[in-house]
Amino acid sequence: MATKKRLKDLTFLEKLYIPVILKGLVLTLKTMFKPKVTMEYPEVKFEPPASYRGRPVLVQEKNGVERCVACGLCSRVCPALAIEVQAAETELEKERYPEKFEINMLRCIFCGFCEEVCPEEAIVMSKDYELVFQDRDSAIFGKDKLLIPVEQLQDRIDFLRKFKK
Amino acid sequence: MPNITIDGKQVEFKSGQTVIQAAMNAGIDIPHFCYHPKLSISGNCRVCLVEIEKMPKLAIACSTLATEGMVVHTNSSKTLDARNAVMEFILINHPLDCPICDEAGECKLQDYAFAHSRGESRFEEIKNRKEKRVQLGPRIKFDAERCISCSRCIRFSDEIAKANQLTFTNRGDKVTITTFPGESFDNPYTLNTVDICPVGALTNNDFRFKSRVWEMSSTNSVCIGCSRGCNIEIWVRNNEILRLTPRQNEEVNSFWMCDNGRLNTFKFVNDESRIDGCYLRKDGQLVKSDWAETLEVTSKSLKEFKSNEIAFVASPFATLEDNFVLERFAKQINSNNIFSAKHILTGDQDDILIREDKTPNSFGLSILGIKNDISKLYDLIDNKNVKALFIMEEDLVGLNSEWEKVLTKLELIIVLATNKNGTTQFADIIFPAATYAEKHGTFVNFQGRVQRIRPAIATEELDRSLDGMNKSRWDKFGTKFDRWMQGKKYDAKPSWKIIALLDSYFNNKLKFKMAEEVFNEISKSNEALKNLDYDVIGDLGVTINSEVFQKV
Ligand code: SF4
Ligand code: SF4
Ligand code: SF4
Ligand code: SF4
Ligand code: FES
Numbered sequence: 001m002a003t004k005k006r007l008k009d010l011t012f013l014e015k016l017y018i019p020v021i022l023k024g025l026v027l028t029l030k031t032m033f034k035p036k037v038t039m040e041y042p043e044v045k046f047e048p049p050a051s052y053r054g055r056p057v058l059v060q061e062k063n064g065v066e067r068c069v070a071c072g073l074c075s076r077v078c079p080a081l082a083i084e085v086q087a088a089e090t091e092l093e094k095e096r097y098p099e100k101f102e103i104n105m106l107r108c109i110f111c112g113f114c115e116e117v118c119p120e121e122a123i124v125m126s127k128d129y130e131l132v133f134q135d136r137d138s139a140i141f142g143k144d145k146l147l148i149p150v151e152q153l154q155d156r157i158d159f160l161r162k163f164k165k
Numbered sequence: 166m167p168n169i170t171i172d173g174k175q176v177e178f179k180s181g182q183t184v185i186q187a188a189m190n191a192g193i194d195i196p197h198f199c200y201h202p203k204l205s206i207s208g209n210c211r212v213c214l215v216e217i218e219k220m221p222k223l224a225i226a227c228s229t230l231a232t233e234g235m236v237v238h239t240n241s242s243k244t245l246d247a248r249n250a251v252m253e254f255i256l257i258n259h260p261l262d263c264p265i266c267d268e269a270g271e272c273k274l275q276d277y278a279f280a281h282s283r284g285e286s287r288f289e290e291i292k293n294r295k296e297k298r299v300q301l302g303p304r305i306k307f308d309a310e311r312c313i314s315c316s317r318c319i320r321f322s323d324e325i326a327k328a329n330q331l332t333f334t335n336r337g338d339k340v341t342i343t344t345f346p347g348e349s350f351d352n353p354y355t356l357n358t359v360d361i362c363p364v365g366a367l368t369n370n371d372f373r374f375k376s377r378v379w380e381m382s383s384t385n386s387v388c389i390g391c392s393r394g395c396n397i398e399i400w401v402r403n404n405e406i407l408r409l410t411p412r413q414n415e416e417v418n419s420f421w422m423c424d425n426g427r428l429n430t431f432k433f434v435n436d437e438s439r440i441d442g443c444y445l446r447k448d449g450q451l452v453k454s455d456w457a458e459t460l461e462v463t464s465k466s467l468k469e470f471k472s473n474e475i476a477f478v479a480s481p482f483a484t485l486e487d488n489f490v491l492e493r494f495a496k497q498i499n500s501n502n503i504f505s506a507k508h509i510l511t512g513d514q515d516d517i518l519i520r521e522d523k524t525p526n527s528f529g530l531s532i533l534g535i536k537n538d539i540s541k542l543y544d545l546i547d548n549k550n551v552k553a554l555f556i557m558e559e560d561l562v563g564l565n566s567e568w569e570k571v572l573t574k575l576e577l578i579i580v581l582a583t584n585k586n587g588t589t590q591f592a593d594i595i596f597p598a599a600t601y602a603e604k605h606g607t608f609v610n611f612q613g614r615v616q617r618i619r620p621a622i623a624t625e626e627l628d629r630s631l632d633g634m635n636k637s638r639w640d641k642f643g644t645k646f647d648r649w650m651q652g653k654k655y656d657a658k659p660s661w662k663i664i665a666l667l668d669s670y671f672n673n674k675l676k677f678k679m680a681e682e683v684f685n686e687i688s689k690s691n692e693a694l695k696n697l698d699y700d701v702i703g704d705l706g707v708t709i710n711s712e713v714f715q716k717v
Contacts, residue, residue: 071264072377081642084649087374095297096265096374102648119264136646 046129050159053112053125056103058146059153066147067122070098074114074123082107083114101146105131106139115160124156169235184226184237185213195239196248196277198255198363199315200227203420204324207316210255212277214247215239223247245281252282258293258338259364260310268365270378274313293338301342302330302350304424305359305367309341312366318342318358325421326517328352342366353519356424360410371428372408376400381407382637384621385704387608389482389601390426392522394610396705397422399431399602399621402637404652406431406602406622414705417614423519434600434622435653438584442656444595451595456666463594464670466577467498467553476502476542476551479535480558481524483598483660484606484618485694486683488526488533490661490675491557497672502551505530506539506564520611525601529609532693532709539564546571553577557660558598562587581660597657599624604659605680607702609709615697616706625656 013019039046048054056074059067070087088099114123126148133139150157166177171188178187183206185195198210206228213226218236223243238244256278263269278284295309319331319342330348333340344350359367381400388395388409395418400408409431411422433439443459444451454462467475477495479488488505495503507527514521530537539561545551554575561568563586572578572591580592583600602622609615620627620634629636643650658666661683668675677683681699688694693709701707 069265070374071269072380073264076377076379081639081647084647089374094265104647140648 048127048129050155052127052129053110054128055105055110055126055131055141056108056112056114056123056146057126057128057148057153058101058143059122059124059157060147060149062150065092066097066101066143067120068098068101068118069094069096069120069122070101071096071119073117073119077113077117078108079111079113080107080109082109098143101143102140103146104140105133106136116164121157121160124153124160126153126156167231167233169231169233169237171237172239178231182231184215184217184224184229184231184235187231188226188237188239193239195226196281197227198273198313199317201317201320201361204317204320204361207320210251210313210315212248212251212255212281214244214251216241216244248281249283252277253286253288255313256282256286257288258310259313260292262308262311262365266308266311266365267368267373267378268311268362272365273363295341301344301367302355304355304370304428305350306370306373307342308366308368311364312342313364314340314342315363317361317363318367321358321361322350322352322355325357326352326354328354353423353425353515354421354517356427357411357421361420369408375407376402380637380639382621382635382640383410384602384619384635385412386602386618386621387525387610387616388422388426388430389525389608390423390430390523391518391520392524392527392611393418393518393520394525394608394614394616395422395426395518396616397426401621402639402652403649404622404654405435412704416705416708417610417612417616418518421518423517425519431602433584434602436584438586439655440582440585440589440595440597440657442597444592446593451592459594459596460667460670463579463667466594467555467579470553470577472499473502474550474552475500476504476545476554478539478542478554478556478559478561479503479505479530479533481505481508481522481527481530481537482601483558484526484601484604484608484680485529485533485615485687486606486680487557487660487664488530488535489687490664490677490683491555492533492535493675494664494668494671497668497674502542502545503535504539504542505535505537506559506561507537508564522611525610526608528611528613529607532609532691533687543568543571546574549574551575553579555579556588556592557581557664558583560586560588562591581663583657596663597655598663599655599657599659603627603655603657605699606659606661607684610706612708614706614708615694615702617699617702617704623654624658625654626658627654 070085072085075083075085082104084102085098086100087096090097112125115125168175168177169187171193176187176191185200188195195213197213199207208225208228214223215226216238217224297308297310299307301307322331323329330344330350331342332345334343356369359369381402383398383400386397386399388397396412396414397409398412399406409427411420413420443454443456445454445459445462477491479491492503508523510521510523558581578592579594580589581596581598582589583598589595601618603620603624606618607615623629629640639649665675665677688697
């Protein structure tokens, strides 16, 4: 095998390595006096922007009723089969409501398809990224954990209205 | 036969056929809402407009007779324009209800809006509002906004159910469906209108909002409500039956089934009263036991009796396979005492579908030569000639409470039952029988048509994949950790299998592993079922030949 010739041999200065090391040290020194970008999580929490896709949640109207009409489209579109919806009849004008609404957070991949398909703007991606559980059962979030008052989600809803056609 | 040309294709037709029928026979689908092959032509939805050469205007395919040499275009630009216009017109006042509409997923309007319309509405005015939850008779809710006034439901009631109960009222965009004054929409066939309504205007109270249609699996089966044996589909999600719908079979039930069959023949399958596992009576109490012990005890107890002291009750609710194996078992222990009961509801019969014999398989029993002379058995027990009774899928006490008196005279009662009932209370040994929705088998209807049932619900011994059962999307991808996969599976077996297991403690000659093997054995030994097998019977069944029919 013929030895390949380098495109360019190192110069004498380069062979000393000292200028390069100095250059690195200067960078480190400079950065020491710049403002910090790291956070001391969990004492300090990260507040994501509206475009962030945290865990999907259900929008609860001001009167305490969920927007969801249990159409099951989120459940159908979910590529990870994370959502189970059981509809039932209500006297309210919307006729249907979800008697049971469960998202298996072990299945969810935070793709946001459920949010995109929902005809009622009833399921949206929140900013909540803290998902810790110790067994499979507590990873299944029911309506108690999913329903979030609409005021807390306004940010995301505004974002969606701006960018969704 | 005369010919017409549809979209450049030569199509033969019988004289008297309309263009839509000729096209259908040739596999060309012309969009239609109001046309239904079994109803009169009404021609009011106009979505079937097609261009016919030499005709001045477009014509509706459902009421235009095909004539020799006609040239029809179903996809010309004129046709498409007209079709789009009709769709746009129908959708003007149609609510955006798909998310809350039970029909979504099997809705003709949805399908056509997707396939045949311009996709956007130019209608900016306010849509017409109508009543959305009208109780139309005892079993149906009517949503007036969704109705597209095709009149299929009205024509069905008049022409098929022979009950003039429905009509249109008002005109123009105010038109709606209502019952005649003083009438209720309560004929025995009302729920068929839910099936044929091309939209979701009519909903079944019982199924309303239970499930989206795409979440269920469907399995071809036969209704057990009466001896007609209407062909049905069983719709299942999470191992629970949610609805039954009729399946077309021109020899038996056409497109229809009765409301009683549709609503009252499946709930026992997932009912609290199901028998789950074997039971033995110990110190007067029925105690749960395992299969091995129960079979052991059963065989020991039976062997304490002389063969003519043992009697068997066959069942017109059970399949041919079940009854055949029971009969063989009786023969092998040399007992001639095999009986069955009739379940006739005198007068509850019409010339549409409903039969007064309320069992699916009494004809099957006659083919097997099992007589329906249950009163003889009563006397035999009363006179203490019979001391041990083996009852398969029959509720004697439910039939007549007189039976309570003689059942107490027996020394041993073995019952194979699906649910707890009056008779199981008296049992010393109970085996859990699989229901008609949990096994393979065949019924013979009153016309002598042999029809197959298939498992739609899994028992503990069945596995949807390994046993080739139909699966929903959930079933395909679910794991045991998913709550929507944890539907109850009962510890039950088909009656023929239980008896075959029991036989292994006796002569061990009934070595059947599958219902199909049992059927092949029946067909070998029985003239009426000669040359039949599960494949030949298929989805639509086979009528046994008329000579045999006469004899039975
Ligand atoms: S898509 Fe929206 S309305 Fe439909 S079930 Fe999901 S959350 Fe509810
Ligand atoms: S975010 Fe994606 S994976 Fe998670 S529930 Fe919604 S559709 Fe399913
Ligand atoms: S009838 Fe069909 S198109 Fe109309 S709301 Fe129901 S599913 Fe949608
Ligand atoms: S209720 Fe259904 S079947 Fe009856 S006229 Fe309206 S759309 Fe047609
Ligand atoms: S199908 Fe022909 S007019 Fe309705």
